[in-house]
Amino acid sequence: MSVELKGNGPDQNNKAILVAVSDVFFYTKIRDALLPRGYRLERTRTQQEVMEKATALGPAAIILNMNDETLDAFRALEQIKGDDRLRTIPVLAFANHEEVETWKRAKELGITKIVSRNEFSSRTRDLVEELVKSG
Numbered sequence: 001m002s003v004e005l006k007g008n009g010p011d012q013n014n015k016a017i018l019v020a021v022s023d024v025f026f027y028t029k030i031r032d033a034l035l036p037r038g039y040r041l042e043r044t045r046t047q048q049e050v051m052e053k054a055t056a057l058g059p060a061a062i063i064l065n066m067n068d069e070t071l072d073a074f075r076a077l078e079q080i081k082g083d084d085r086l087r088t089i090p091v092l093a094f095a096n097h098e099e100v101e102t103w104k105r106a107k108e109l110g111i112t113k114i115v116s117r118n119e120f121s122s123r124t125r126d127l128v129e130e131l132v133k134s135g
Contacts, residue, residue: 016041016058018044018057018062018063019062020068020073023068050076050080051079054083062089062090063093066114067117074105077106078109081110090132092128095116112131
């Protein structure tokens with residue numbers, strides 16, 4: 001089965017955001033911040049869905065919870081940045097601010113922006129809009 005990528009990299013008119021966040025609290029924050037601004041959210045619930053949905057959707061940005069217990073955010077980041085069709089899509093991640101190794105590894109893997117869970121929670125919309133505009 002072949003899946004064709006919609007679009008070619010980030011597009012400022014593209015309002016689709018791939019959300020690889022299983023935590024209901026953070027997903028609700030993302031939904032409440034972005035839906036009123038016209039964004040369309042596509043949520044992934046499994047590791048396999050990350051690449052499938054990223055390829056099919058061609059999102060304007062991807063949001064990752066680096067502390068997610070359901071999927072391996074590092075593996076997802078490696079797959080996204082290792083795929084020529086997806087590597088230019090900006091990725092916003094959040095993680096516990098005390099986990100220095102998590103931040104370091106995410107940066108080494110090519111994360112576009114990583115912020116603390118607190119900052120993400122309080123500035124979700126602004127962070128996503130900055131990312132989409134810079135993409």
